[in-house]
Amino acid sequence: MKRTHLSAAIAMACCMSVGVAMAQTANNDQTQGSQSAAGSQQRVNASSTSNTTTSNATERDVKQMSAVTVQGQSLSLGGGLMSVQTAPKAVSTITRDAIEKASPGSNFTQMIGTIPGVNAATDDVTGLANGHYSMRGYDSSDIGMTVNGAPITDTGSYSVYATEYGDSENMGDITVLQGIPDIDMPDSGASGGHIGWATIDPSHQGGVDFTQSIGSNDYRRTFVRLNTGDTGPVRSWISFSDNTANMWRGEGDLRVTKVDGKSVWTIDDNNSISASLQYSRQSNDEYAAVTKQQEEQLGYNWSYNDTWIPLNNLKGSALKTAATDDENYWALHTNPYKSYMFSMDGEFKLADSTHLSVIPYFWYGDGGGGGGGVAQESTSLINKYLYANVDLNGDGQITNSTKTNFSGGTVYAYSSALTYRPGVIIKANTDLGMDNSLEYGFWYERSRKSQAEDYGLVNPFTGQPDDIWLNSSYLLYPGGQIEQYYDEYTTTELKKGFVTDNWTPNDYWTFQAGLAYLYATRTGFAFDYPNSTTQTSTNFNNNWHRILPAVGVKYQLDERNQFYIGSGKTFRVPSNTAILLDSLAGVNNGAPEMTWNTDLGYRYYGDTISGSADVYHSNYFNKQEVGYTEQGSEFYTTIPHMDMRGFNGELSWKLAQNWTVYSSYTYTEATIRGNLDGGLGNAYDGGNGIYPTNGKTMPDTARNIGNLSLGYDDSRIWATLNGRVTSSLYGDYANTESVGGFTTFNFSAGYRFGDWGWMKKPYIKLNVTNLTDHEAYSYVYSATLLSKSTDATALAKYLYASAPEYGLLEPRAFVLTFGTSFQ
Structure with missing residues (x-):
């Protein structure tokens, strides 16, 4: 195939196939797209997140930024762990330099672990088991997220599943706004900050990039990217990766396939269009979250049951006990999911003073999580929930189950969601003069989401579900309807208008003021136990709207020193689950989460030492948590007020010509103000009541986090040793x-070879995590209102208590990688 035809084919694939990726080739020219803020006189676009908060900069700002950035480019800012920033609020960026030295399967949650304010952890260092992160005491569902300018947080829960999004070879840079999202961000749930990352632009040089990795727990990864190079005004790349690993704890596998792509059409010097796609398909098993009691009694490597108890030779109580135990069989705890995202970014110069950016996108996701359940055999024609006219235990007959003579078996419980999410972000920037710039635009999105928990058949002899995706082999009622725990449908419409004015009256001062108006509507319906004799249902139509201001002031003393203060208001539209549960329970708790964030900071960029320091304060209102009604039904209650304050700092020191030191420190106080009303249920150990949370610390919030990294790089050999200290975590409110x-230590090292004929820039690298093989609880998987620990005995006498669950730090693991390009 001729190269021109190949480029057209890839461009069409990017525009029609839907998906996205993040890739980096060994070619240096590919990194230029992700560094457009460095020394460029153009404002940034979706191909870069570096200094993305200056997209509305004035002409004077752009010249100042160029001078400051050029000054910063002469430094080695922590080997890519730190970047020059100019926004009047807290911002940190991880660049390509650091990403290319990380383990190639790492997802974005692992990349941002050193950023001040961020606490990140993962169940598996391969990057194939998603990840967990919080920021300044806000959990991940309170943090906005975009890729190439398009939003990827779940439309209902605001969760982000990091494994879905791209390979590290394709990541350009990752920017974290620790407290105040930009006014123009497409966020409806970002009460606590924003994360954005971008894929690299295609290279001007054609060829193939190849990476092969092997590692602990039979980790195997193959990555291939095809680069078309320049084919007229269009250049493209498309990549494929196959990732597999055994789980380090318990039985099971992780299996993920990704296809990513990007095309850029350079119309002329002032106009361009890019198209990106990301596709992911995973059929993973799940890691079991553990309580302290389980870990202490069953050991650090405990997980779901690895032995299935065959059901065919059991009767009555013995059969019921075995079926209940088999609910925790590892093969039932699955996480199959497929998603793709297509986005475009049109950058157009409408006039000498006006620039237009248009980002349409479409996101699709289908999949969920599996578990176990117990159903009973029945020949009845009545639709009784979790009764079925099926031989569930494999004894060759259907026996009516009774209270005294149980007959049934284990079934596959599959909770799934199907999402269609189209939207568009349009914004323009008009220079009103050398000293004044106005950015304005809107965001519109209308998503549809179906959620259900269905039941499927399980082989009673082996414990394997007939279909982990549950497209067939359903557990059915006599009339042929699928047996379900719930069936829900939500349409969410989001409308946001925004405007920001940036004024730089001289070379020292920058004043920024912005205003956004967000209007959100959720409509839909929910059924509990649909088509059964106990069916309940509800319809809902809710809307929320808020005016969201933001202001910032920066004083640029000189090219080295900056001072700034910024403040902004954010709010979070209540999640799907909150709306659905409240509607089913007949409760009206529609108050959205809301935050006022304020940053006060200083930045210094010197010849050998650069650093930033930021103190912040956040007033956080109406944090949503689960409570219970008098009938024991779940609904969402709120923590009326939380007081978040702390310090974030980072420092880069160029120790010698090839040596760099990077450190970051996070101090967080996330204090609950007031007691939490958990509802007045009577179905849970005496019911929920008022929990004494006033003055307590938010769960899963480390008071102190420190990172220290020592790096060497002489352009041929490189090595990095990183240490991280994390303080204790509370598991309950x-x-x-x-x-x-x-404390953990990680080590990475690599060697860059010279060209070997048609093999260009081959390299080899080793990544070792948890060098000391330390065992620890790494994050809180599910926080409870009150734990069942002995310390809570007095409270547990009159308040419902349950054990928090945690994730565990993976033991020492290594990944060995070889990569090269073919041209």
């Missing part, structure tokens, strides 16, 4: 259970 802090 009443602070009656905590897990201790821990």
Whole structure:
């Protein structure tokens, strides 16, 4: 195939196939797209997140930024762990330099672990088991997220599943706004900050990039990217990766396939269009979250049951006990999911003073999580929930189950979601003069989401579900309807208008003021136990709207020193689950989460030392948590007020010509103000009541986090040693259970060879995590209102208590990688 035809084919694939990727070739020219803010006189676009907060900069700002950035480019800012920033609020960026030295399967949650304010962890260092992160005490569902300018947080829960999004070879840079999202961000749930990352632009040089990795727990990864190079005004790349690993704890596998792509059409010097796609398909098993009691009694490597108890030779109570135990069989705890995202970015110069950016996108996701359940055999024609006219235990007959003579078996419980999410962001920037710039635009999105928990058949002899995706082999009622726990449908419409004015009256001062108006509507319906004799249902139509201001002031003393203060208001539209549960429970708790964030900071960029320091304060209102009605039904209650304050700092020191030191420190106080009303249920150990949370610390919030990294790079050999210290975490809101802090060390090293004929820039690298093989609870998987620890005995006498669950730090693991380009 001729190269021109190949480029057209890839461009069409990017525009029609839907998906996205993040890739980096060994070619240096590919990194230029992700560094457009460095020394460029153009404002940034979706191909870069570096200094993305200056997209509305004035002409004077752009010249100042160029001078400051050029000054910063002469430094080695922590080997890519730190970047020059100019926004009047807290911002940090991880660049390509750091990303290319990380383990190639790493997802974005692992990349941002050193950023001040961020606490990140993962169940598996391969990057194939998503990840967990929080920021300044806000959990991940309170943090906005974009890729190439398009939003990827779940439309209903605001969760982000990091494994879905791209390969590290394709990542350009990652920017974290620790407190105040930009006014123009497409966020409806970002009460606590924003994360954005971008894919690299295609290279001007054609060829093939290849990476092969092997590692602990039979980790195997193959990555291939085809670069068309320049084919007229269009250049493209498309990549494929196959990723597999055994789970380090318990039985099961991780299996993920990704296809990513990007095309850029350079119309002329002032106009361009890019198209990106990301596709991911995973059929993973799940890691079991553990309580402290489980870990202490069953060991650090405990997980779901690895032995299935065959059901065919059992009767009555013995059969019921076995079926209940088999609910925790590892093969039932699955996480199949497929998603793709297509986005475009049109950058157009409408006039000498006006620039237009148009980002349409479409996101699709289908999949969910599996578990176990117990159903009973029945020949009845009545639709009784979790009764079925099926031989569930494999004894060759259907026996009516009774209270005294149980007959049934284990079934596959599959909770899934199907999402269609189209939207568009349009914004323009008009220079009103050398000193004044106005950015304005709107965001519109209308998503549809179906959620259900269905039941499927399980082989009673082996414990394997007939279909982990549950496209067939359903558990059915006599009339042929699928047996479900719930069936829900939500349409969410988001409208946001925004305007920001940036004024730089001289070379020292920058004043920024912005205003956004967000209007959100959720409509739909929900059924509990649909088509059964106990069916309940509800319809809902809710809307929320808020005016969201933001202001910032920066004083640029000189090219080295900056001072700034910024403040902004954010709010979070209540999640799907909150709306659905409240509607089913007949409760009206429609108050959205809302935050006022304020940053006060200083930045210094010197010849050998650069650093930033930021103190912040956030007033956080109406944090949503689950409570119970008098009938024991779940609904969403709120923590009326939280007080978040702390310090974030980072420092880069060029120790010698080839040596760099990077450190970051995070101090966080996330204090609950007031007691939490958990509802007045009577179905849970005496019911929920008022929990004594006033003055307590938010669960899963480390008071102190420190990172220290020592790096060497002489352009041929490189090595990095990183240490991280994390303080203790509370597992419940009443602070009656905590897990201790821990320290970990990671090591990476590599060698860059010279060209070997048609093999260009081959390299080899080794990544080792948890060098000391330390064991620790790494994050809180599910926080409870009150733990069941002995410290909570007195409270547990009159308040419902349950054990928090945690993730565990993976033991020492290594990944060995070889990569090269063919041209």
